[in-house]
Amino acid sequence: MSLGLYIHVPFCMRKCLYCDFTSYPINQAQVANYLRGLEMEIELYLEVLGLENTSIESIFVGGGTPTSLMSEQLARILERLDRSFSITKDAEITTEANPGTVNLSELKELRAAGFNRLSLGVQSTHQELLSLMGRIHDFGQAREALDQARQAGFTNINLDLIFGLPQQTLGQWQQTLADIIMLKPEHISCYGLQLEEGTPLTCSIEQGKLPACSEEDDLAMFQSASAILRAEGYEHYEISNFARAGYQCRHNLLYWHNGEYLGFGPGAHSHHNQARWGNVENIDNYVSLLQSGQQPLAEKTTLTMKEQMEETVFLGLRMLKGLNRIDFQNRFGVAIDQIFAREIARLVRLGLVKTEDGYLKLTEKGLPIANQVFLEFV
Structure with missing residues (x-):
């Protein structure tokens, strides 16, 4: 790992x-x-x-x-x-x-x-x-x-x-x-x-x-x-x-690529083992929790499979090359179109995304309004 x-x-x-x-x-x-x-x-x-x-x-x-x-x-x-x-x-x-x-x-x-x-x-x-x-x-x-x-x-x-x-x-x-x-x-x-x-x-x-x-x-x-x-x-x-x-x-x-990472320090965020969490921001609280043997957490969320898929899509679309469709299927055991068929079809009709060389990617029209595109998947 x-x-x-x-x-x-x-x-x-x-x-x-x-x-x-x-x-x-x-x-x-x-x-x-x-x-x-x-x-x-x-x-x-x-x-x-x-x-x-x-x-x-x-x-x-x-x-x-x-x-x-x-x-x-x-x-x-x-x-x-x-x-x-x-x-x-x-x-x-x-x-x-x-x-x-x-x-x-x-x-x-x-x-x-x-x-x-x-x-x-x-x-x-x-x-x-x-x-x-x-x-x-x-x-x-x-x-x-x-x-x-x-x-x-x-x-x-x-x-x-x-x-x-x-x-x-x-x-x-x-x-x-x-x-x-x-x-x-x-x-x-x-x-x-x-x-x-x-x-x-x-x-x-x-x-x-x-x-x-x-x-x-x-x-x-x-x-x-x-x-x-x-x-x-x-x-x-x-x-x-x-x-x-x-x-x-x-x-x-x-x-x-929606990979895993650990964040250390006040306010840092982590993504590991299908969970996301963020640390408390106050330095004294951060240290106090650790001194008591606790993780210095402000919040923690265990991600559902659907949430993991959603994150993988909108993070992958940030890259101009786009999201590799085969990588998505290998990761989740299902084709992206089986999960997001309606969303993708709507965005294609609007000219905001396209499939090219096996990647789902933003178009020139979609790139400047990427955040609006991402909302379709959450």
């Missing part, structure tokens, strides 16, 4: 104005508490799930801002996982980082510790948009971080970008793409802004202080990203993701 591991680092130097992920201002006392809890959670799952000989093919350290921790702390987390699990020699091991929170020395330490993929949260190359989002870096720092990562030996780097921001123009977005292409990253993620309830940016839009991006502009930005990046040799392999040949994110592919 093989698994992916996700480690959630719930700390930031400063929370961005659009973010609703579990994160808190960096505090060394809380960091020490968090690291103790992480150690206990790893130990608990080894005991409860019997995972000592489990093969690990990908590890993703996300946040928050993982690099708000010291590089030696991140190295110790990776060392602890290495002692507890059988990490394959060619495992993809990613850490997220924000420009302005890393330097050459720290990046060298991360690379020496075993991290072989870096995901930098650049988000924009325009200072007014970075300020609007509450980012703590400027584009000059982003360029410097990438250059230092190269010097440190990272040959697999992703850059995160956000489009659909208030006051963002199509011209600005296209200039951001041109600026990023010049940096020659192996992977680029382009995420449409999600207006999450309760975040300062969402509140500003709801109060009329900022204009929401129009649907027309949002669509134009999505389409231009695909056209521009594909023209530059990046494969558009998932709705939000583009990669040079051989640099698709293996950890995220595990998610989209």
Whole structure:
């Protein structure tokens, strides 16, 4: 059996104005508490799930801002996982980082510790948009971080970008793409802004202080990203993701193939043995539950066979290649058309999905409204 591991680092130097992920201002006392809890959670799952000989093919350290921790702390987390699990020699091991929170020395330490993929949260190359989002870096720092990562030996780097921001123009977005292409990253993620309830940016839009991006502009930005990046040799392999040949994110592919993974840390989520669960978000509660010998669960759901099928379909449709019909049948012992005949027929009539080379996939028309397509299967 093989698994992916996700480690959630719930700390930031400063929370961005659009973010609703579990994160808190960096505090060394809380960091020490968090690291103790992480150690206990790893130990608990080894005991409860019997995972000592489990093969690990990908590890993703996300946040928050993982690099708000010291590089030696991140190295110790990776060392602890290495002692507890059988990490394959060619495992993809990613850490997220924000420009302005890393330097050459720290990046060298991360690379020496075993991290072989870096995901930098650049988000924009325009200072007014970075300020609007509450980012703590400027584009000059982003360029410097990438250059230092190269010097440190990272040959697999992703850059995160956000489009659909208030006051963002199509011209600005296209200039951001041109600026990023010049940096020659192996992977680029382009995420449409999600207006999450309760975040300062969402509140500003709801109060009329900022204009929401129009649907027309949002669509134009999505389409231009695909056209521009594909023209530059990046494969558009998932709705939000583009990669040079051989640099698709293996950890995220595990998610989209509805594979199994364990999440450690406050607010982390797991999918294992036909169940999904999420951890409590509060660090003190997280540690307290573990100290009492309990899993730090906020919620847990045992998935029915139908729910597993539904998830496999809408996750698989996120990939531009689509969902392999034979893989679905081998996994569940039944053809996808026997389960979702009506849904598929309706979406085909609407021109939103099609079958091509044995894959059920979104059409060009369906791609920009993928979330509406996914709702047909749940």
